[in-house]
Amino acid sequence: KDGVLDRQEWRAAFAMLDNDGSGAISRAEWVSQLGQGHMFDAIDVDRGGTITFEEWDRAFDAFDRDHDGIINPYDWTSGSLKLPRRDIVRAKIVASTKGPVSKRSTARSSGAPSNRPVM
Helix, strand or coil: CCCCEEHHHHHHHHHHHCCCCCCEEEHHHHHHHHCCCHHHHHHCCCCCCEEEHHHHHHHHHHHCCCCCCEECHHHHHCHHHHCCCHHHHHHHHHHCCCCCCCCCCCCCCCCCCCCCCCC
């Protein structure tokens, strides 16, 4: 509404994108609601085929460029967010943590095969 997202709104968006309530956002859920998947690939840092809540939360930290606790228009239009280069965004998300994202699947995962193309 106001052009900014705080962490609570960011987390609420996760719940909205997770249509099946599995605790993770699948590529199909992402594409059906948001279209292109290049940002999906950036946020899915463990390349598990889904965006876990942990990955989603880390993405907030990477996108909040000025570290003020909100993602504002400056954050959306500056740096890597205006570049469709998933490797840059992925690197920022990984760098925002002290270690790599866990490769474990979520307990409520649907087990459905990934729609991700093989690279």
